[in-house]
Amino acid sequence: MIVLFTDFGLEGPYTGQVQAVLHQQAPGIAVISLFADLAPFDIQAAAYLLPAYAAGFPPGSVFLCVVDPGVGGDRPGVVVRADGRWYVGPDEGLFAILARRARHVECLELPRPETASPSFHARDVFAPLVARLARDGSFGAGPVTSAAAARPEWPDELHQVVYIDRYGNAITGTRAAAVTGAATLSINGHALSRARTFTDMPSGTAFWYANSNGLVEIAVNRGRADRQLDIAVGTPFEVS
Amino acid sequence: MIVLFTDFGLEGPYTGQVQAVLHQQAPGIAVISLFADLAPFDIQAAAYLLPAYAAGFPPGSVFLCVVDPGVGGDRPGVVVRADGRWYVGPDEGLFAILARRARHVECLELPRPETASPSFHARDVFAPLVARLARDGSFGAGPVTSAAAARPEWPDELHQVVYIDRYGNAITGTRAAAVTGAATLSINGHALSRARTFTDMPSGTAFWYANSNGLVEIAVNRGRADRQLDIAVGTPFEVS
Amino acid sequence: MIVLFTDFGLEGPYTGQVQAVLHQQAPGIAVISLFADLAPFDIQAAAYLLPAYAAGFPPGSVFLCVVDPGVGGDRPGVVVRADGRWYVGPDEGLFAILARRARHVECLELPRPETASPSFHARDVFAPLVARLARDGSFGAGPVTSAAAARPEWPDELHQVVYIDRYGNAITGTRAAAVTGAATLSINGHALSRARTFTDMPSGTAFWYANSNGLVEIAVNRGRADRQLDIAVGTPFEVS
Numbered sequence: 001m002i003v004l005f006t007d008f009g010l011e012g013p014y015t016g017q018v019q020a021v022l023h024q025q026a027p028g029i030a031v032i033s034l035f036a037d038l039a040p041f042d043i044q045a046a047a048y049l050l051p052a053y054a055a056g057f058p059p060g061s062v063f064l065c066v067v068d069p070g071v072g073g074d075r076p077g078v079v080v081r082a083d084g085r086w087y088v089g090p091d092e093g094l095f096a097i098l099a100r101r102a103r104h105v106e107c108l109e110l111p112r113p114e115t116a117s118p119s120f121h122a123r124d125v126f127a128p129l130v131a132r133l134a135r136d137g138s139f140g141a142g143p144v145t146s147a148a149a150a151r152p153e154w155p156d157e158l159h160q161v162v163y164i165d166r167y168g169n170a171i172t173g174t175r176a177a178a179v180t181g182a183a184t185l186s187i188n189g190h191a192l193s194r195a196r197t198f199t200d201m202p203s204g205t206a207f208w209y210a211n212s213n214g215l216v217e218i219a220v221n222r223g224r225a226d227r228q229l230d231i232a233v234g235t236p237f238e239v240s
Numbered sequence: 241m242i243v244l245f246t247d248f249g250l251e252g253p254y255t256g257q258v259q260a261v262l263h264q265q266a267p268g269i270a271v272i273s274l275f276a277d278l279a280p281f282d283i284q285a286a287a288y289l290l291p292a293y294a295a296g297f298p299p300g301s302v303f304l305c306v307v308d309p310g311v312g313g314d315r316p317g318v319v320v321r322a323d324g325r326w327y328v329g330p331d332e333g334l335f336a337i338l339a340r341r342a343r344h345v346e347c348l349e350l351p352r353p354e355t356a357s358p359s360f361h362a363r364d365v366f367a368p369l370v371a372r373l374a375r376d377g378s379f380g381a382g383p384v385t386s387a388a389a390a391r392p393e394w395p396d397e398l399h400q401v402v403y404i405d406r407y408g409n410a411i412t413g414t415r416a417a418a419v420t421g422a423a424t425l426s427i428n429g430h431a432l433s434r435a436r437t438f439t440d441m442p443s444g445t446a447f448w449y450a451n452s453n454g455l456v457e458i459a460v461n462r463g464r465a466d467r468q469l470d471i472a473v474g475t476p477f478e479v480s
Numbered sequence: 481m482i483v484l485f486t487d488f489g490l491e492g493p494y495t496g497q498v499q500a501v502l503h504q505q506a507p508g509i510a511v512i513s514l515f516a517d518l519a520p521f522d523i524q525a526a527a528y529l530l531p532a533y534a535a536g537f538p539p540g541s542v543f544l545c546v547v548d549p550g551v552g553g554d555r556p557g558v559v560v561r562a563d564g565r566w567y568v569g570p571d572e573g574l575f576a577i578l579a580r581r582a583r584h585v586e587c588l589e590l591p592r593p594e595t596a597s598p599s600f601h602a603r604d605v606f607a608p609l610v611a612r613l614a615r616d617g618s619f620g621a622g623p624v625t626s627a628a629a630a631r632p633e634w635p636d637e638l639h640q641v642v643y644i645d646r647y648g649n650a651i652t653g654t655r656a657a658a659v660t661g662a663a664t665l666s667i668n669g670h671a672l673s674r675a676r677t678f679t680d681m682p683s684g685t686a687f688w689y690a691n692s693n694g695l696v697e698i699a700v701n702r703g704r705a706d707r708q709l710d711i712a713v714g715t716p717f718e719v720s
Contacts, residue, residue, distance in 0.1 A: 001263060003256075009646035010251055011490050011517035013533055013693075016483075020537060023481065023510045030263045037251035040647050041702055053253055057260060069702055072677030118677035120692035166249035167280050197312030197358035212360035222281055222309055241503065243496075250491050270503045275492035293493055297500060406489035407520050437552030437598035452600035462521050462549055 002031045002134050003057060005050060006066040006122070007038040014120070018064065018127045025131035034063075038163070039233040041069040043093045044154060045162035048173030050087075051098040052213045059084035062134045064126055065094055072118030077110035077125055079133075086133045088126045093152045100151070161218070161235045168224025170231050171217050176210030179239055185218065187237035190229050192218060204228075242271045242374050243297060245290060246306040246362070247278040254360070258304065258367045265371035274303075278403070279473040281309040283333045284394060285402035288413030290327075291338045292453045299324035302374045304366055305334055312358030317350035317365055318390075319373075326373050328366045333392045340391070401458070401475045408464025410471050411457050416450030419479055425458065427477035430469050432458060444468075482511045482614050483537060485530060486546040486602070487518040494600070498544065498607045505611035514543075518643070519713040521549040523573045524634060525642035528653030530567075531578045532693045539564035542614045544606055545574055552598030557590035557605055558630075559613075566613045568606045573632045580631070641698070641715045648704025650711050651697050656690030659719055665698065667717035670709050672698060684708075 002022055008014035015036055022031050034053060038046045046067045054063060068075075068090040078091035082102035087095055091109070099105045116124035132138065158173025165171065185192040185208045195207040201221040206229055211217035218225050218237075226232065242262055248254035255276055262271050274293060278286045286307045294303060308315075308330040318331035322342035327335055331349070339345045356364035372378065398413025405411065425432040425448045435447040441461040446469055451457035458465050458477075466472065482502055488494035495516055502511050514533060518526045526547045534543060548555075548570040558571035562582035567575055571589070579585045596604035612618065638653025645651065665672040665688045675687040681701040686709055691697035698705050698717075706712065 001260065003260075007646070010513070011515070012643070012645050013514050014645075016512050016514040017533075017536065020481065020483075020512050020514075023512065024538065027510075030267075032256050032260050032263065033250070033252075034256040034260075035252035037646075053257075056257065058264065070679055073679030117692035119689070123692065163252070165252070165254075166247070166277075199310055199313030209359070212357035212363065241500065243500075270507075272496050272500050272503065273490070273492075274496040274500075277491035293497075296497065298504065403492075405492070405494075406487070406517075439550055439553030449599070452597035452603065 001057065001061045002026065002029055002130055003054075003061055003063045004031065004033045005035050005038070005046070005053075005063055007040045007042075007046070008036055008066065008122070010036045014122070017120075017123050021123055021127040022064075022131050022134075025128055026134045029131075029134045035163075038067050041067065042162075042233060043067050043069070044152075044158070045160070045173065045233055047094050047097045047154070048158050048162050049171070049215075050094065051101050052175070052215050054085060054087075054098065056213070057085060060086075060137070062086040062130050063088065064122065064130045065089035066122045066126065067094055068092070068121065071121050076112070077121065079108045079110065079129065081106045086130075088130050088133070090121065091150045093150045093154075096151050096154060100156075159237050159239065161231055161233055161237075164226045164231075164233060167219075168226040168228075169211075169217055169219040170225050170229075170235070171211060171215055172237070174216040174239070176214055176216050179216060183239050185216070185237050185239055187218065187235060188229050188231055198222075241297065241301045242266065242269055242370055243294075243301055243303045244271065244273045245275050245278070245286070245293075245303055247280045247282075247286070248276055248306065248362070250276045254362070257360075257363050261363055261367040262304075262371050262374075265368055266374045269371075269374045275403075278307050281307065282402075282473060283307050283309070284392075284398070285400070285413065285473055287334050287337045287394070288398050288402050289411070289455075290334065291341050292415070292455050294325060294327075294338065296453070297325060300326075300377070302326040302328070302370050304362065304370045305329035306362045306366065307334055308332070308361065311361050316352070317361065319348045319350065319369065321346045326370075328370050328373070330361065331390045333390045333394075336391050336394060340396075399477050399479065401471055401473055401477075404466045404471075404473060407459075408466040408468075409451075409457055409459040410465050410469075410475070411451060411455055412477070414456040414479070416454055416456050419456060423479050425456070425477050425479055427458065427475060428469050428471055438462075481537065481541045482506065482509055482610055483534075483541055483543045484511065484513045485515050485518070485526070485533075485543055487520045487522075487526075488516055488546065488602070490516045494602065497600075497603050501603055501607040502544075502611050502614075505608055506614045509611075509614045515643075518547050521547065522642075522713060523547050523549070524632075524638070525640070525653065525713055527574050527577045527634070528638050528642050529651070529695075530574065531581050532655070532695050534565060534567075534578070536693070537565060540566075540617070542566040542568070542610050544602065544610045545569035546602045546606065547574055548572070548601065551601055556592070557601065559588045559590065559609065561586045566610075568610050568613070570601065571630045573630045573634075576631050576634060580636075639717050639719065641711055641713050641717075644706045644711075644713060647699075648706040648708075649691075649697055649699040650705050650709075650715070651691060651695055652717070654696040654719070656694055656696050659696060663719050665696070665717050665719055667698065667715060668709050668711055678702075 080087040560567040643651040
């Protein structure tokens with residue numbers, strides 16, 4: 001299975017162009033779009049989502065991961081193999097948290113492309129490699145060199161919002177298992193206590209809970225947390 | 241064919257997570273997203289869209305239907321078999337109009353899940369069942385009990401907007417066959433007469449017409465009805 | 481491969497309804513959505529995108545192209561075969577630039593449909609024909625007549641924005657090969673010089689560049705050109 005994890009959007013041409021390459025070079029292999037609306041340019045936010053949302057996919061899945069403000073510049077591309085899954089994308093920190101948490105991890109730096117468009121490596125560099133990995137489980141004969149994925153000095157748990165979903169719920173970069181159930185979250189002057197799920201709270205009340213992928217999520221029963229609490233990707237919070 | 245009818249959005253991550261389950265458990269079966277932008281939490285609006293838009297799908301199609309403000313609470317899940325198609329989802333009224341209009345209908349209540357995430361039954365409870373139905377046409381050995389789908393006391397024709405499309409057209413919960421061609425629709429102080437299609441009206445003129453799925457739809461030729469008439473999902477109208 | 485090029489949106493319901501027809505009538509053939517968010521009703525803008533973005537698809541690809549403000553009216557439907565690819569859609573100018581630039585082009589006018597919905601020819605007229613072309617490479621026995629695609633008197637290079645992408649970049653209707661590298665673009669009082677790619681410019685600086693499909697694109701490194709320059713689909717510019 002090929003999994004897309006990008007900030008491309010679906011409607012506009014980039015995801016479709018990548019899918020066309022994948023279909024031609026890995027025919028018959030399913031392509032799932034997991035995220036197409038990661039916050040543009042925000043590598044750190046995406047880095048904390050990736051391990052939480054990749055965990056549910058079977059071994060052998062190949063992830064095409066692109067949040068790539070540095071496309072066309074000096075940043076290298078990388079292939080990461082972590083706990084039996086493959087990840088391909090630009091190496092500016094996107095794989096840092098994944099690599100830190102993995103039991104087994106291996107990173108290979110890709111050679112600089114000579115003929116690719118300087119603005120669309122996903123289509124011209126990463127997708128062909130993803131297709132080959134999905135098809136053969138191998139890189140082919142390309143000259144790759146062993147490397148460490150970029151490892152910024154980011155915290156183990158990020159106390160920030162990393163994604164706002166369609167309902168206005170705010171997913172954070174903090175694992176619920178790292179927070180005690182009795183903890184209070186303070187965000188933008190609001191103090192939130194924990195609930196098991198939406199219907200345990202009155203309509204219109206904000207709370208936090210362990211979402212279905214194990215992250216702390218801030219929500220409002222039958223309401224939009226983003227508007228009610230005036231929060232967005234990047235908004236920080238405190239745990240006490 | 242598996243058909244998705246949800247308020248999840250496509251771009252991230254819920255539809256992709258559901259598709260990953262379906263792909264693994266029903267490989268090779270096509271998954272079509274019919275609606276991913278149903279109005280959040282608005283079960284009634286979705287209930288009037290479902291029979292109109294399901295009618296075009298072939299017998300044996302399996303619909304995963306989720307507008308589920310009560311997820312994790314007491315509401316049961318249900319499987320509905322109506323006129324040769326299957327529907328799976330939360331039973332809070334979403335299938336009420338479908339069941340009322342079907343010639344043959346059978347409902348089975350699902351057992352309460354023991355291990356599912358309390359916030360994502362679509363992925364953990366409904367998708368595996370949808371996959372099994374699409375694959376085998378059966379439930380397996382699960383302990384299901386015969387039941388009636390929830391049947392709120394809703395009117396046969398809902399005189400409200402139930403969906404705004406990408407063009408700003410307003411689809412309503414009223415079947416065109418239930419309204420005479422000479423009828424006037426009054427909405428937000430505007431009186432609208434019927435046209436056959438867009439190009440029969442001058443640019444910028446609002447009208448109503450029988451849309452391609454048989455519902456009354458309010459539109460403006462080369463304009464946006466939602467903005468021009470200040471209407472949204474839930475806006476009521478009168479027929480005279 | 482079937483390619484969708486429309487202003488339908490993906491989330492609901494039109495693309496899904498078209499995909500359902502394609503899946504039933506051309507099972508097993510991949511369907512890629514290239515654009516689903518073309519500017520509504522703007523045939524000219526779409527006409528300049530089509531040849532640039534179709535060029536990357538393999539021979540035999542069949543494009544379903546719909547920007548169709550005249551649906552249900554007098555405008556004919558058409559099949560265009562250009563340089564080994566097929567295109568099907570309403571003939572109001574959408575194929576004009578494609579046909580002008582093709583080395584080999586053939587156009588066939590479709591008969592007026594008798595039973596189709598007057599508002600959804602994409603589902604009822606074009607999709608069945610697209611499926612047949614993708615399956616058999618033929619039209620079947622339908623009575624088609626040779627014709628020229630509509631050819632408005634549009635310029636070879638359109639000096640207007642034709643699409644705003646998810647990042648706020650503005651794709652134009654001008655081929656980069658038609659502009660010298662030293663040229664300055666003037667748009668809304670801003671003078672923009674050329675760069676190779678994003679990272680060659682300081683953050684926040686607007687520039688133009690040759691995008692990955694050969695069109696002039698206006699962008700801001702780590703910013704949104706649409707907001708910073710106050711531009712939208714249709715905004716004109718000058719080249720000097």
